[in-house]
Amino acid sequence: MMSDQDNASPKQGVSLRLKALHKHYGPLHVLDGIDIEVHEREILTVLGPSGCGKTTLLRIVNGLISYDKGEVLFKGEQVMRPRPEMAMVFQNFGLFPWKRLHQNIGYGLRIQRRSPMEIDKIVAHYINLVGLNGFEENFPAELSGGMQQRAGLARALAVQPELLLMDEPFGALDAITREQLQDELLKINEAEPKTMIFITHSIDEALLLGDRVVLMTPRPGRIRFQLETGFGRRRDLEAIRRSSHFQALRHYLWEALRNPTAEPGPIPQFSGNVEGSIRDDIRAIRK
Numbered sequence: 001m002m003s004d005q006d007n008a009s010p011k012q013g014v015s016l017r018l019k020a021l022h023k024h025y026g027p028l029h030v031l032d033g034i035d036i037e038v039h040e041r042e043i044l045t046v047l048g049p050s051g052c053g054k055t056t057l058l059r060i061v062n063g064l065i066s067y068d069k070g071e072v073l074f075k076g077e078q079v080m081r082p083r084p085e086m087a088m089v090f091q092n093f094g095l096f097p098w099k100r101l102h103q104n105i106g107y108g109l110r111i112q113r114r115s116p117m118e119i120d121k122i123v124a125h126y127i128n129l130v131g132l133n134g135f136e137e138n139f140p141a142e143l144s145g146g147m148q149q150r151a152g153l154a155r156a157l158a159v160q161p162e163l164l165l166m167d168e169p170f171g172a173l174d175a176i177t178r179e180q181l182q183d184e185l186l187k188i189n190e191a192e193p194k195t196m197i198f199i200t201h202s203i204d205e206a207l208l209l210g211d212r213v214v215l216m217t218p219r220p221g222r223i224r225f226q227l228e229t230g231f232g233r234r235r236d237l238e239a240i241r242r243s244s245h246f247q248a249l250r251h252y253l254w255e256a257l258r259n260p261t262a263e264p265g266p267i268p269q270f271s272g273n274v275e276g277s278i279r280d281d282i283r284a285i286r287k
Contacts, residue, residue, distance in 0.1 A: 012040040015163060015195045016061065021070035023056055030056050032220035034070070038163075043189070043196045045206040048216030049257065054199045057221070058165050061197065062088050074163065084112065087156035091168040093148040095140040101151055102127065102136040108159040126154040129188060146177035153185070157192065166198045170205070182208055183237055190234060203253045207246060208237050215253065218260050225256075227267045245270055 014037050021034035030053045038044050046054050059065045061072060063082040072079040074086070087108070095104045106123045114122070127133060130150040140148055149169060156164060170178040182205060189196065200206050206213045207229055214226045229249065231240055240246050248268040256264040 012042075014038070015040045015042075015075060016197075017071070017073040018057075018061070019071040019073070021057075021060065021072065022068045023053065023060065023065075024068055029220040031060075031067070032222050034221065034223060036214065036223065038195060038197060040195055041193045043198060043209055043211045044214060045198045045200060045210030045212070046214045046216065047200060047203065047206045047253065047257075048221065049218050049260065050201070051219050052216045053219060053221030054216060055167055058088070058167050058197060058199055061163075062086055062165055064088075084159065085162040086165060087159050087161035087163075088165040088167065089149075089152050089156045089169045091171050093140070093145075093152045095148055095151055095155075097140050099139070100136065101132065101138050101140075101143070104140070104151055105155045105158055108155060112159065122158050122160075123154075126158045129157070129191070130154045130184070144177075145173050146181060149173060149181060150184075153188075157188070162195060164194045164196045166196065168199050168201065171201065178205075179237070185209065186235060186237075203250050203257070204241070206253070207231075207249055208235070208240060213249075213253070215256055224260075225264065225267070227252075230270065 016036075016038040018034050018036045021031055022029075023031040034057065036044070046057070048054055056065070060067050061074075061079065063079050063086075074083065096107070099107070102123050105126060106119045109119045109122060127136060130153055132147060132150055132154065135143065135147065140151070143151065152169070170181050173181065186209065198206075198209055200209075208231075210229055211231075212226055212228050215224045216222065217224045227249065230245065245268075248270075252264065252268055256262075
């Protein structure tokens with residue numbers, strides 16, 4: 001039987017540290033003094049209104065764009081350019097339309113100059129992990145949106161990153177596919193744990209996937225507050241959705257987003273074991 005200790009979210013060393021980070025695009029002040037620490041194997045979800053700098057923040061972390069002031073430290077080292085320990089998954093899938101599925105997934109490995117035999121072995125593993133067996137020779141145009149996003153995820157995972165950066169990867173998908181991929185992402189992360197930063201506009205998604213949720217202000221983006229979800233690992237997403245804990249946190253975040261200049265008040269607190277209270281809620285609903 002699994003103990004609460006086994007099921008708890010990890011609290012390990014700091015993987016990524018952002019310190020007093022500022023970014024301008026000409027006269028436009030995009031990020032204003034961002035301070036965040038992300039722990040190893042933590043899933044940090046970032047929520048905020050459109051235009052607050054979420055994607056800019058992710059691209060800075062990945063070394064794709066520069067910043068004006070502050071520090072970005074990955075495992076204690078300054079990030080100045082893209083690093084092989086990081087991989088990014090984009091909202092628009094980012095697949096090459098002229099390459100077949102297995103070629104798209106193996107692209108990063110070829111950039112790393114892995115041997116053909118090694119590439120074939122790794123690509124086959126991740127095609128199986130994301131459930132795309134039988135579609136290896138298909139082009140992206142022959143795949144559904146959900147399948148293309150699975151392929152984008154497999155391509156990022158194939159380079160075996162320590163830090164996975166996800167920029168609204170499920171935002172363009174229909175509701176059913178989105179929920180399916182949320183569940184699959186957590187299962188994949190159980191099998192091969194990563195540190196993850198996940199950008200989203202969805203309150204539900206931020207809570208369901210995140211160990212911790214960071215809420216940003218409208219531009220210039222600052223960290224307004226952050227909260228622990230308390231849902232632990234090996235989550236039953238349907239049970240969480242039905243729980244009073246989830247509903248209270250969801251209402252709190254909605255009110256904070258709806259009133260960006262108002263004081264949000266104290267974050268809802270829950271005594272005792274959160275997962276036990278979720279099970280109690282479900283039993284009460286089913287009676």
